[in-house]
Amino acid sequence: MSRKISVLGSTGSIGDSTLDIIGRAEDGAFDVVALTANRNSKKLAEQAVKFNADFVALADPANEGDLRARLSGTGIEIGIGPQALIEAAARPADFTMAAIIGAAGLEPTLAAVDQGHHVGLANKECLVCAGDLFMARVAASGAKLLPVDSEHNAIFQVLEADAPKGVRRLILTASGGPFRETSLDVLKTVKPSDALAHPVWDMGAKISIDSATLMNKGLELIEAAYLFSRPSSEVDVVVHPQSIVHSMVEYIDGSVLSQMGSPDMRTPIAYAIGWPARMEAPVERLDLTKLSGLTFFEPDTTRFSALRLARDALEAGGQAMCVLNAANEIAVAAFLREEIAFLDIPRLVERTLDSHAKAACFTKPNASVEAAIDCDGAARATATELIAGL
Numbered sequence: 001m002s003r004k005i006s007v008l009g010s011t012g013s014i015g016d017s018t019l020d021i022i023g024r025a026e027d028g029a030f031d032v033v034a035l036t037a038n039r040n041s042k043k044l045a046e047q048a049v050k051f052n053a054d055f056v057a058l059a060d061p062a063n064e065g066d067l068r069a070r071l072s073g074t075g076i077e078i079g080i081g082p083q084a085l086i087e088a089a090a091r092p093a094d095f096t097m098a099a100i101i102g103a104a105g106l107e108p109t110l111a112a113v114d115q116g117h118h119v120g121l122a123n124k125e126c127l128v129c130a131g132d133l134f135m136a137r138v139a140a141s142g143a144k145l146l147p148v149d150s151e152h153n154a155i156f157q158v159l160e161a162d163a164p165k166g167v168r169r170l171i172l173t174a175s176g177g178p179f180r181e182t183s184l185d186v187l188k189t190v191k192p193s194d195a196l197a198h199p200v201w202d203m204g205a206k207i208s209i210d211s212a213t214l215m216n217k218g219l220e221l222i223e224a225a226y227l228f229s230r231p232s233s234e235v236d237v238v239v240h241p242q243s244i245v246h247s248m249v250e251y252i253d254g255s256v257l258s259q260m261g262s263p264d265m266r267t268p269i270a271y272a273i274g275w276p277a278r279m280e281a282p283v284e285r286l287d288l289t290k291l292s293g294l295t296f297f298e299p300d301t302t303r304f305s306a307l308r309l310a311r312d313a314l315e316a317g318g319q320a321m322c323v324l325n326a327a328n329e330i331a332v333a334a335f336l337r338e339e340i341a342f343l344d345i346p347r348l349v350e351r352t353l354d355s356h357a358k359a360a361c362f363t364k365p366n367a368s369v370e371a372a373i374d375c376d377g378a379a380r381a382t383a384t385e386l387i388a389g390l
């Protein structure tokens with residue numbers, strides 16, 4: 001029988017890899033229910049036709065006419081605007097890939113969670129901006145959350161193989177990004193094209209910049225704390241430039257278990273889609289004899305202060321993480337437009353956090369989606385004002 005599958009953010013990097021896996025499965029194995037995008041109507045329409053989707057949703061109405069023209073006569077239903085993405089996510093499906101970038105993914109992902117789907121979670125920002133309420137909704141609906149982020153998928157695989165008894169700490173690996181060995185002086189002048197050149201992974205622009213600042217690892221620290229119910233003190237980060245060991249779990253007896261593989265997101269994606277079975281993924285097989293070496297280093301939080309800011313926000317709790325995420329999204333977008341310098345990204349995040357730190361709600365969790373959206377909006381406004389004042 002076909003499995004019904006929806007892909008939120010189908011036109012992005014994770015969306016592409018997800019459809020690649022689905023496209024290689026045997027005929028009739030999957031039935032594509034819904035696909036969503038923000039503006040890329042051309043790619044969305046091509047995917048919808050190729051995979052014979054029932055429904056497509058485009059968040060930004062600017063390209064509505066183009067989408068309708070491309071899908072005219074196909075019978076594929078079309079929805080426009082943010083509400084249409086929620087409708088796409090809420091349609092009956094066995095599996096939903098949550099691969100929208102940023103806090104914009106929160107409401108659609110929650111809509112899939114509320115339906116009790118198996119949800120492949122790539123969109124880490126959901127957990128960063130509203131982790132308490134997100135995990136409460138997962139528990140209430142009985143949805144099965146399957147981490148797709150490579151590090152969290154690795155930890156999930158380890159914990160599945162060996163039930164979570166005697167865990168001492170989780171160890172997230174970080175590639176170190178394109179600037180792992182770049183001095184602070186040079187970091188002052190790096191351009192978006194330098195920062196987008198990730199040494200290992202081919203990803204969307206926002207997460208590539210996050211990897212360059214190490215904010216990605218900060219967001220992942222928070223993601224791990226929520227996914228695996230661990231305090232900050234039990235989640236560590238180690239720099240591992242080869243990105244072969246995708247993360248590790250240390251146990252009280254000194255054992256350290258890891259998941260390894262070639263750095264290709266189609267492995268964790270196939271794991272999530274196939275769970276609890278395993279699926280074929282067309283990735284390069286790991287040949288340990290051909291590796292030049294696996295190395296591990298302490299992260300440098302002087303050059304990469306974003307990691308420290310994220311840990312502080314996790315320890316502060318509540319809305320601090322939502323503020324961190326929103327300010328980072330604004331700062332990354334401004335850097336990509338070349339309006340601010342690379343080192344202004346963590347600087348702006350820190351100033352936004354400082355400016356919100358005195359609010360009574362700063363350390364209280366977002367009690368509702370509306371509260372999360374308000375908090376996210378307020379932090380975006382602060383970060384935008386701070387950019388104007390630079």
Ligand SMILES: NC(=O)C1=CN([C@@H]2O[C@H](COP(=O)(O)OP(=O)(O)OC[C@H]3O[C@@H](n4cnc5c(N)ncnc54)[C@H](OP(=O)(O)O)[C@@H]3O)[C@@H](O)[C@H]2O)C=CC1
Nearest residue numbers: 009011012013014037038039040100101104122123203204
């Ligand atoms: N890429 C990777 O290898 C990895 C990604 N992740 C996480 O997965 C998520 C997706 O990343 P990635 O695929 O790289 O991102 P991309 O930028 O490549 O794709 C983002 C997707 O989200 C859509 N989108 C963008 N903005 C909005 C919006 N405001 N409302 C609705 N949809 C929107 C885009 O549509 P459009 O094309 O129209 O702009 C696109 O489909 C992120 O949370 C990232 O952190 C985690 C691990 C690895």
Ligand SMILES: CC(=O)[C@@H](O)[C@H](O)COP(=O)(O)O
Nearest residue numbers: 149150174175176177211216
């Ligand atoms: C592939 C993946 O999971 C990314 O989140 C990756 O971790 C980014 O690389 P960094 O380790 O450089 O952040």
Ligand SMILES: [Mn+2]
Nearest residue numbers: 149150151220
């Ligand atoms: Mn990751």
